[in-house]
Amino acid sequence: MTTMAKAGLEDVIACTSAICEIDGLQPRLSYRGYNTDELVNLSFEAVCYLLWTGELADTAQLTALRATFGRERRLPAEIVSLLRNLPASTHPLTALRTAISALGALDPDGEDGSTEANLRKTHRLTVQAPLIVGAFHRLRSGKEPVEPTPSDSVAASVLRAILGNVPSDAAERAIDAALILHADHELNASTFAARVAAATETDLHAVITAACAVLKGPKHGGANEDVLVMLEEIGTPDRAEEYVKAKLAWRETLPPAERQMIKARFSGFGHRVYKVDDPRAAHLRRMAATLAESDARTANWLAIADRVRAIMAEEKGLKVNVDFYSALVYQSLGIPVDLNTSLFAVSRMAGWTAHALEQYANNRLIRPRAEYIGHRDRHIPQARRAELAAPRWYPP
Ligand SMILES: CC(C)(COP(=O)(O)OP(=O)(O)OC[C@H]1O[C@@H](n2cnc3c(N)ncnc32)[C@H](O)[C@@H]1OP(=O)(O)O)[C@@H](O)C(=O)NCCC(=O)NCCS
Numbered sequence: 119m120t121t122m123a124k125a126g127l128e129d130v131i132a133c134t135s136a137i138c139e140i141d142g143l144q145p146r147l148s149y150r151g152y153n154t155d156e157l158v159n160l161s162f163e164a165v166c167y168l169l170w171t172g173e174l175a176d177t178a179q180l181t182a183l184r185a186t187f188g189r190e191r192r193l194p195a196e197i198v199s200l201l202r203n204l205p206a207s208t209h210p211l212t213a214l215r216t217a218i219s220a221l222g223a224l225d226p227d228g229e230d231g232s233t234e235a236n237l238r239k240t241h242r243l244t245v246q247a248p249l250i251v252g253a254f255h256r257l258r259s260g261k262e263p264v265e266p267t268p269s270d271s272v273a274a275s276v277l278r279a280i281l282g283n284v285p286s287d288a289a290e291r292a293i294d295a296a297l298i299l300h301a302d303h304e305l306n307a308s309t310f311a312a313r314v315a316a317a318t319e320t321d322l323h324a325v326i327t328a329a330c331a332v333l334k335g336p337k338h339g340g341a342n343e344d345v346l347v348m349l350e351e352i353g354t355p356d357r358a359e360e361y362v363k364a365k366l367a368w369r370e371t372l373p374p375a376e377r378q379m380i381k382a383r384f385s386g387f388g389h390r391v392y393k394v395d396d397p398r399a400a401h402l403r404r405m406a407a408t409l410a411e412s413d414a415r416t417a418n419w420l421a422i423a424d425r426v427r428a429i430m431a432e433e434k435g436l437k438v439n440v441d442f443y444s445a446l447v448y449q450s451l452g453i454p455v456d457l458n459t460s461l462f463a464v465s466r467m468a469g470w471t472a473h474a475l476e477q478y479a480n481n482r483l484i485r486p487r488a489e490y491i492g493h494r495d496r497h498i499p500q501a502r503r504a505e506l507a508a509p510r511w512y513p514p
Pocket residue numbers: 126336337338339341374377378382383384385386387388389390391436439440441
């Protein structure tokens with residue numbers, strides 16, 4: 119057998135893909151060969167089309183996709199009732215994951231796994247996810263879900279579903295850009311999970327359920343919720359230095375294994391692939407700065423965030439990742455902090471489904487090996503055989 123892979127499969131090439139390319143040194147992030155610095159000025163719908171088909175849409179194709187989205191933008195009553203019955207304390211991403219799994223039982227294409235059916239399921243999942251996030255949030259807050267508006271963009275629909283309205287064009291534009299920047303990221307943990315699931319040829323809803331489960335972890339999508347907690351703990355920019363240095367010093371007192379725990383980490387910092395600042399962070403910071411112009415709270419968070427970033431660079435040489443400023447953008451739009459990872463899922467639906475479609479189209483079961491490091495050739499002691507034997511369920 120081949121030698122053992124590096125821990126965490128670092129730098130292991132696990133598949134070929136024509137969807138997303140990351141250059142961790144430049145840094146550069148491209149979808150289908152187009153730099154996200156350019157794509158961020160398009161609409162999320164146009165980027166979805168690109169991710170799913172490999173090409174930019176022409177006007178008619180984009181109009182047709184928007185019309186499909188409008189037609190499919192509704193939730194089955196069974197899903198609303200399921201969300202209504204979840205405890206209000208349920209994490210919103212758990213609610214989303216559960217609802218997506220249930221949608222698999224209700225999808226009009228059922229168990230049809232043809233390419234055409236999977237594309238229709240992809241369209242439905244993309245417009246249903248924002249409605250689920252909004253409906254669960256409203257139900258847990260004692261409000262009724264908002265009736266969807268067919269002509270909404272995906273960005274407007276997620277704002278309307280959560281807040282009950284679309285606050286401004288600037289808000290819709292900020293969400294649209296955030297959706298684009300989070301839409302795909304090569305073989306991140308949740309996308310890898312999606313591809314492993316798709317490679318078993320299970321159904322698309324099962325694939326997305328698996329991806330949502332993996333996204334929830336604080337080392338992955340869950341990080342942006344923790345960034346806001348940190349900024350609130352710090353409170354004002356002048357306290358940032360003391361906070362960061364104290365936390366770094368405490369971190370040093372922990373044994374190496376415990377440094378891995380998320381409380382000892384600075385959420386929004388570090389990345390497996392980027393060795394420099396995450397290119398998405400610059401766009402998100404710019405959006406946060408625009409929103410900060412008319413909102414003092416956001417301006418304060420931004421000032422704290424910039425200070426933390428500078429101190430971390432100085433002290434540890436660690437760079438920010440996508441989660442650092444996205445948390446600020448969502449919060450300044452009035453989106454509750456615990457919905458951040460669910461918004462990430464709404465965006466990443468585009469990438470997860472693109473990767474699932476690519477995997478289905480050229481599939482081989484993903485089944486790696488483990489290097490066995492456990493005991494070998496052990497035997498059950500004679501004296502313990504009777505004690506451990508299976509119970510008899512009926513008299514011999
Ligand atoms: C993203 C992440 C999981 C990458 O992990 P990784 O590639 O396995 O990197 P490692 O965990 O091996 O980190 C290597 C070293 O860098 C430092 N480091 C990396 N990220 C750090 C962070 N967020 N805070 C403090 N130190 C960090 C540590 O010194 C670490 O070694 P140590 O924990 O033994 O002291 C990690 O950087 C992290 O936990 N970040 C915080 C969560 C986050 O923002 N996730 C969103 C990613 S987009």
